[in-house]
Amino acid sequence: MTRQGAVFAGLAVLLLAAMTTALSAGRYAIAPGDVLTLASGWIGIGPGRAGVAEPVWRVVELVRVPRMLIGGFVGAGLALSGAILQGVFRNPLVDPHVIGVSSGAAFGGVLAILLGLGAAVLWSMAFAFGLFAVVLVIGLSRRAGQSSILMLVLSGVVVAALFAALVSLATYFADPNSTLPAIVFWLMGSFASATPERAWRMIPILTACAVPLLLMRFRINILSLGDEEARGLGLRVERTRWLALACVTGITAASVANSGIVGWVGLVVPHFARALVGPDHRVLLPAAALLGASYMLLVDTLARSVIAAEIPLGVLTAIIGAPVFMLLLRRSHGDESWRT
Template sequence: MNRSDVSRRSARAVIALLLILLALAAVASLGTGRYDIPFSRVIAILIAPLSPPDVAITPTETNVVFTVRMPRILLAMLAGAGLALSGAALQGVFRNPLVGPQVVGVSSGAAFGGTLAILLSLPRYGLLGSAFAFGLSALVLVYALNGIVARRNILALVLAGVVITGFFGALVSLLQYLADTEDKLPAMVFWLLGSFATGNWDKLLLVAGPVLLGSALLVGLRWRINLLSMGDEDARTLGVNVEPLRWLVLVLVSSIVAAQVAVSGIIGWVGLVVPHMARMLVGPDHRVMMPASLIIGALYLLLIDTVARTATSTEIPLGILTALIGTPVFAFVLRQTQRGANGL
């Protein structure tokens, strides 16, 4: 048995372990909150339709598990999986470990689109469409600016992202200045901080389509992204249509991020932090790294959301917690990247 076979089996074992951890964490989260439910009782409630428990399930327990917590937990898992997978795909496409939805401007563009939809009182699907349009526009602008400035510079894309993020951030501030302080402004501020507090089955259905479809297509393209991460010339030699593939990935990433932003606001740094965790566990091969990123992302955001709603008497916005974790990791990755560049 050669080394690649061993590493592949090891990666599959890690992914299987991550799936088990995700399932256990989801069940534990269903029972965690102001109304605590023991782990074994949660399992009994979940399997009650197949095997009724000895102690009858109360209406309160049913409401807490199925109405209050389950849609929120599934929403957090979907959002985390989508954001992490998007970050992994972007890093592969641009061959840059510093890339993520937050860094390359797609989150700020989607934030502007969502804020504009709130200002104009658009319905949920209008908010989703607006977030998608401006998220994709921001990504296109970053990609174009990076090509103009210095495509081969590893920091050029990050700098282009900073420029576009600042631009759309200024537009968001302008909309907040123009908003009604009694109604629109509080809604914008709460939404921009990021939260699953208003998560329900309707919002889950809204985000499930774009995230599940986009994630399935990205996972299906992972071997092509693997080739693209080797460089455009090598990818073309191996039969990959580079530009159409890159644009397809950009559209899929924008749709996933826009769907997440539409239902829960800005949740940054997940797409940057999680792919690095996945690489440390299973290696850089996108064929296993992207599925690992998807699972770790779901687990990561599930744990953060559980902390956000249980750590204090009032819920902590998710954007604050993910930024507190993400910014030091970004600084570490940036330092390691600079060391690698200086060593060449």
């Protein structure tokens, strides 16, 4: 087996282990054997539900499976988005927050909570404002029909700052007894709201956005050469970049709408994946997606099992992500895996 094959086999095993852990660990511990019995039942092998106690299959199928699916898909999507943006913007410090989509989505969600609207409206508003923020960024960055990477990043920073201010304003007006805590906890991120219905809403959106990104992985290599070289190689740079940004926007907006702002995954996981398989996006993108899913599942399992209350996900991803990122950077320093 090639080194690459071995890495992917390892990532697949890691993901399976993370999935099993996500289904069995928690405040209501379930034996991995029971999880296995249930899982084989889904594909028609063995007794399935009949082989385990009723609370066990109810917890697994109604609570943990939806949560595992959403967590895994969001983790994979954010890591994939981060890897794409780092390639397209040729910048190692870029993650899905940079194009303004997270801040826009956060404001949409906060506004919905402030106005006392229901969960479905919150989801739609967060998604809509996320898209709106990106449209704003694109509008600002275009000059004479062209838009440079620098203008895109600058516009992203400006729009993100604007929506961050609006979030602060909304928080300031929130009722400290009811809506304020709701806003704060939503912003910190969690998969606690996972239900089978939500999973069925999220998975098609995330898949529809992730599949084109994975398919255009060779084009991302070309885009990472910079506009002029890519154009010189015959690429329609702007069209390709907008397509990639549109897909990333869909993934990020859906993720924030569902589970608040979960930072660091889109920044750290691509770096880790690059250290494993190298910079070629043809292998980097699938590796980042697999690793992102495993990472998110493990972090979420930690978040809901370490203490009696759930630790907000965004807090945990930052506490783990920041030092890991620092280590990665220090290790790769002599290696110059980024020639900036």
